[in-house]
Amino acid sequence: MESGLKFDRTKEEVNGIPEEMEFLPASNQRKLEKRSRKERALLGGLIVGIALLSLLVGLLVWHFQFRPDNRIKKMYSGYLTITNKKFTEDLEDSDSAAFKQLAATVEEMLQSTYMGMAAVAPYYVRSTVTAFSEGSIIAYYWLECRVPPEKSEELDKVIRVTSSKVSGRSNPSIVKSLRITDFVVASADLRKVKPPKNKNCIFDLHAEAGVVSTFASPGFPDSPYPANSWCQWIIRADPHHILELQFVTFDLENICRNDFVAVYDSLSPIEKREITERCGMYPPTNAFKLISSHNVMLVTLMTDDDENYPGFKAEFRQLPKEKECSEVLEESGTITSPYYPAYYPPRADCTWTLRVAPPRRVKVVFHVFLLQHPDSNNVCRDYVEINSKKICGDKPMMVELGNGNEMTVKFRSDEAESFRGFNATFESYDASKPCPGEFACRNGRCIQMDLKCDGWNDCGDNSEEINCECSSDQFQCKSGFCKSNFWVCDGVNDCGDNSDEEICECEANEMKCNNKKCVPEELKCNQLDECGDGSDEKDCGEASNLVPCNEYRYKCNNGTCIQKLNPECDGMKDCADGSDERNCDCGSRPYKHSRIVGGMDAEVGEWPWQVSLHFKQFGHTCGASVISNSWLVSAAHCFQDDRNGNRFSEPGNWVAYLGLHVQQNLNKRVEKRNIKHIIVHKHYNSQMFDNDIALLELTDTVLFTSVIQPICLPDATHNFPVGKSTWITGWGRLKEDGDVATVLQKAEVRIIRRKHCNELLSSTITSNMLCAGYLSGGIDACQGDSGGPMSSVETNGKVFLAGIVSWGDGCARKNKPGVYTKVSKYRQWITQHSGM
Structure with a gap:
């Protein structure tokens, strides 16, 4: 037999069938057919069942293994108070056994709590305790959920509402050992979220009595902070103390959504406990100092993957916590927000009772008032309450008068977003003679009598300008106010009712708008609303894309002209060849400058193009402006030799100090350069001060820094x-024939119409000059400011060199504004001689 055969092929076959095969007798055919139908039906059902089961299994596998998970990660930050346990020092260490044991207990309780919430349980992932602090014990934690996007807001609401219900109850069926009396949780900003177990850049710090401690961002000062950083500093003080934190150096990216530092009055990053969030760069003179309400504070640093900066250095120390900031004061004194001039702490609650001897009354003067502004509903969250009214926001000097010999002043701050606070003095006053020898404003302020009816709102409420008889050099507004004739028709609504602009006759080359404003005739029908009411663009016919070039229109490098006024360096490409946005690395102030009240000292780096020019025999003599890394621009009259043999025209006799803030304080930020070449405009007229401009080339180039930057030069068409x-800046004399300034000074002045200036000053004001100042006097450039910049801050933040301090009749005299070289007239001359 061949291997593998089923039967022996050698046997005979009958009718083709093997002889040894045996057949069963035939069964009942009907029964056989019936049974076959049942079996087939059963078999078919079984097959269908198996198919359905396979489909279901497949769907389940796809659902859990292969279907895209569209749920989003939601993080919540919270804390709870445990009242039946006492805080111990080892709970500060997250690696200690005590920390791990209590953290596990709290996490178990949190899991039970959230899993017991029907609306939260389907999305709950985990709870993680991150820190403990005193009081009795405060536990800080993260809550992580995964939720479909359409359920995100609903989950936020549920957690916000239900967590408040949990507050004040324990959960004895799960964790009998914990008694919870506080339970706060809120949605966390995803920018501030990182997996809680990651400790690569988490630091625990503790203040020491009498010691100022420091910490800094990773790499500072040797290298920029790393990309994609998430760092936090947990800072603690001893019991019954608070923390004072000051950033002495702060240099981050200028866009807060990329890199930022956030500081919390808590050890958990809860938004409503955030004291401040900052980015950018702040000068040392404006370093911000923050105060906690208790003995903990959290500092976080978040960075993205691009443009990393030097970072920060911070100092902290502990201070005894003031038991009360409330007291009764007699006769006179000072009241301030807690810890002023540091930012006031969150949750401050102060009350002062001020008393003077009757029949005199109480008078309070707020010299500084910088609180958070009211919210979107105009509600003051931080406020001073005085005379039954709540005051918040940013106020100028403010006076409050009492109706009797006693006054109550209250100060309240909420849990977050503090600011600089207030500084006030109080004294008694005679209601019949509130300002002896001075004018009494309605708001309680006292001003000099010669300020009455001078056209300026010196009181702040215009009360000294009411019921005035206008002098011959003043204009009578419809409102009754008296304004200087030289403010009439200057394009500014000084009267408040526009009556000083309604009577104007425009000059020959100007058109009169419907709102009475005058604009150059050449600007009519240029598809830009220079009037402000659209009247210069009416009745223009069909607009044409062809723009003829003239002296008012900006000319691109390709020879075409555009309609837009002042297009250069405004951040928008207006020329087809992009030439209006080239060479625009100028006019930027790297430092951020917060609101400062009092004095006219400039801040460090506020005007980084300001230069101090020292004549070697006399010290500071003139100012100048940085326009490139090797060129300065100044006034020609600074470099004219005098009769005493002083060779001001000799470059070797001059030294330039760039980045200087305080004279004689030559710190590491200041760069000293000698002058290689002085180019005075060949048509400078020493009698008329016409063409009063000069270029100075440095012997060595300078690197730009946070305190040394070039100012933008205006195009010839810049208006x-x-x-x-x-703004004018310099170290000149503080008053006519007075002392020179030590700290760089700044003053705000307003451009005056040239024909009015010609009427006021003894010399002719040419088209190459700008006139600016305050006709009431008191604010002006002076000797030593010559050659310095008149800086114009545009709406996009870029700063252009509008003028150069040139000349004037004395300093800050009444009706004697200052005169400045009009730089836009010399753009081509500067380019020709400097090669810029």
Whole structure:
């Protein structure tokens, strides 16, 4: 037999069938057919069942293994108070056995709590305790959930509402050992979230009595902070103390959504406990100092993957916590927000009772008032309450008068977003003679009598300008106010009712708008609303894309002209060749400058193009402006030799100090350069001060820093309109024939119409000059400011060199504004001689 055969092929076959095969007798055919149908039906059902089961299994496998998970990660930050346990020092260490044991107990309780919430349980992932602090014990934690996007807001609401219900109850069926009396949780900003178990950049710090401690961002000062950083500093003080934190150096990216530091009055990053969030760069003179309400504070640093900066250095120390900031004061004194001038702490609650001897009354003067502004509903969250009214926001000097010999002043701050606070003095006053020898404003302020009816709102409420008889050099507004004739028709609504602009006759080359404003005739029908009411663009016919070039229109490098006014370096590409946005690395102030009240000292780095020019025999003599890394621009009259043999025209006799803030304080930020070459405009007229401009080339180039930057040069078509406010800076004399300034000074002045200036000053004001100042006097450039910048801050933040301090009749005299070289007239001359 061959291997593998089923039967022996050698046997005979009958009718083709093997002889040894045996057949069963035939069964009942009907029964056989019936049974076959049942079996087939059963078999079919079984097959269908198996198919359905396979489909279901497949769907389940796809659902749990292969279907995209569209749920989003939601993180919540919270804390709870445990009242039946006492805080011990080892709970500060997250690696200690005590910490791990209590953290596990709290996490178990949190899991039970959230899993017991029907609306939260389907999305709950985990709870993680991150820190403990005193009081009795406060536990800080993260809550992580995964939720479909359409359920995100609903989950936020449920957690917010239900967590408040949990507050004040324990959960004895799960964790009998914990008694919870506080339970706060809120949705966390995803920018501030990182897996809680990651400790690569988490630091625990503790203040020491009498010691100022420091910490800094990773790499500071040797290298920039790393990309994609998430760092936090947990800072603690001893019991019954608070923390004072000051950033002495702060240099982050200028866009807060990329890199930022956030500081919390808590050890958990809860939004409503956030004291401040900052980015950018702050000068040392404006370093911000923060105060906690208790003995803990959390500092976090978040960075993205691009443009990393030097970072920060911070100092902290502990201070005894003030038991009360409330007291009764007699006759006179000072009241301030807690810990002023540091930012006031969260949750401050102060009350002062001020008393003077009758029949005199109480008078309070707020010299500084910088609180958080009211919210979107105009509700003050931080406020001073005085005379039954709540005051918040940013106020100028403010006076409050009492109706009797006693006054109550209250100060309240909420849990977050503190600011600089307030500083006030109080004294008694005679209601019949509130300002002996001075004018009594309605708001309680006292001013000099010669300020009455001078056209300026010196009181702050205009009360000294009411019921005035206008002098011959003043204009009578419809409102009754008296304004200087030289403010009439300057494009600024000084009267408040526009009556000083309604009577104006425009000059020959100007058109009169429907709102009475005058604009150059060439600007009519240029598809830009220079009037402000659209009247210069009416009745223009069909607009044409062809723009003819003229002296008012910006000319691109490709020879075409555009309609837009002042297009250069405004951040928008207006020229087809992009030439309006080239060479725009100028006019930027790297430092951020917060609101400062009092004095006219400039801040460090506020005007980084300001230069101090020292004549070697006399010290500071003139100012100048940085326009490139090797060129300065100044006034020609600074470099004219005198009769005493002083060779001001000799470059070797001059030294330039860039980045200087305080004279003689030559710190590491200051760069000293000698002058290689002085180019005075060949048509400078020493009698008329016309063409009063000079270029100075440095012997060595300078690197730009946070305190050394070039100012933007205006195009010949750049318009600095009458009425525009500009800034002048310098170390000149503080008053005519007075002492020179030590700290760089700043003053805001307004551009005046040239024809009015010609009427006021003894010399002719040419088209190459700008006139600016305050006709009431008191604010002006002076000797030593010559050659310095008149800076014009544009709406996009870029700063242009509008003028150069040139000349004037004395300093800050009444009706004697200052005169400045109009730089836009010399853009081509500067380019020709400097090669910029």
